[in-house]
Amino acid sequence: MDITRLIIVAVGGQGNLLTSRVIGEAALLSDVPVRMSEIHGMAQRGGVVESAIVLGDARSTIISDGEADLLVGFEPAETLRALGKCNQNTTVITNLSPLSPFTVTTGRATYPKLQQIQDLIQAKTARLIAFDATVLAREAGNVMAVNMVLLGAMARTGILPISAESLKQAIRTKTKKAFVETNLKAFDLGFAAAQ
Numbered sequence: 001m002d003i004t005r006l007i008i009v010a011v012g013g014q015g016n017l018l019t020s021r022v023i024g025e026a027a028l029l030s031d032v033p034v035r036m037s038e039i040h041g042m043a044q045r046g047g048v049v050e051s052a053i054v055l056g057d058a059r060s061t062i063i064s065d066g067e068a069d070l071l072v073g074f075e076p077a078e079t080l081r082a083l084g085k086c087n088q089n090t091t092v093i094t095n096l097s098p099l100s101p102f103t104v105t106t107g108r109a110t111y112p113k114l115q116q117i118q119d120l121i122q123a124k125t126a127r128l129i130a131f132d133a134t135v136l137a138r139e140a141g142n143v144m145a146v147n148m149v150l151l152g153a154m155a156r157t158g159i160l161p162i163s164a165e166s167l168k169q170a171i172r173t174k175t176k177k178a179f180v181e182t183n184l185k186a187f188d189l190g191f192a193a194a195q
Contacts, residue, residue: 001032001056001057001161002056003054003055003056003057003058004054004055004056004069004070004159004160004161005052005053005054005067005068005069005070006023006051006052006053006054006055006068006069006070006071006072006154006159006160007050007051007052007053007063007070007071007072007082007085008020008050008051008053008072008073008074009048009049009050009051009071009072009073009074009075009078009079009081009082010048010049010073010074010075010078010147011047011048011049011074011075011078011099012047012048012049014049014074014075014099014146014147015074015144015145015146015147015148016038016049016050016074016147017038017049017051018147018174018175019051019147019148019150019151020036020038020051020053021174022151022167022171022174022175023036023053023151023154023160023162023167024036024053025170025173026162026166026167026170027055027162027166029166029169029170030161030162030163030166032055032056032161032162033055033056033057034053034054034055035053035054035058035060035061036051036052036053036054036061037051037052037061037062038050038051038052039051048078048081050082055160055161055162056161063085064085065084065085066085066087067085067087068085068086068087068090069089069090069091069159070090070091070092070093070154070157070159070160071083071085071086071090071091071092071093071125072092072093072094072153072154073092073093073094073095074095074133074146074147074150075095075097075098075099076094076095076096076097076098076112076114076117076130077098077101077111077112077117079092079094079095079117079121080112080117080120083120083121083124086121086124086125087125088124088125088126089125089126090124090125090126090127091126091128091129091157091159092121092125092127092128092129093128093129093130093150093153093154093157093194094117094118094121094128094129094130095131095132095133095146095149096114096130096131096132096133097132097133097134097135097146098111098114118130129153129157129193129194131153131193131194133146133149133150133153133190133193134146136149136186136189136190136193137149137186139189140182140183140185140186140189141182141185142179142182142186145179145182145183145185145186146186148171148182148183148184148186148187148190149186149187149189149190149193150190151167151171151187151190152164152186152187152188152189152190152192153190153191153193153194154194155167155187155190155191156191156192156194156195157194164187164191167187168184168187171183171184171187172184
């Protein structure tokens with residue numbers, strides 16, 4: 001089986017780890033070998049959370065610089081920060097709704113312009129899918145469903161060796177019952193947005 005390397009970056013609290021668990025469960029449902037690792041950093045203080053997911057017959061969860069097939073960023077500046085994991089064949093999906101870091105909110109730094117972020121990503125990779133996932137999460141009924149919107153976009157690319165239906169089944173089993181319908185709606189909105 002071919003190996004697919006996925007990096008997911010987010011700010012603590014955006015649901016990166018739940019997304020990783022859903023992908024892992026969907027891989028198991030689909031008989032796709034999966035290996036995952038996470039870097040939590042200062043997640044509880046709004047720091048970066050990075051997940052590395054390797055699907056297929058691989059021996060390691062390490063995704064070296066330039067090896068990612070798919071990079072998904074829940075926050076635009078974090079997507080840019082992870083660009084070193086990409087190459088000219090990588091597809092990048094990013095949310096365009098910024099969460100300003102502490103240095104920006106205190107005036108010690110400035111947030112990069114969204115167009116500049118997109119231009120830098122497009123110059124290095126094969127494909128960029130960029131949209132405001134936060135707006136779609138609100139439309140689904142919960143602003144916290146950004147992760148499920150972006151999971152839907154991942155499914156739409158066809159890069160993951162996992163079907164959209166397997167991902168939806170994993171959403172049903174890995175998310176709290178009270179949020180299942182909202183999460184499924186968010187997934188569908190993200191799937192549509194990534195066309």
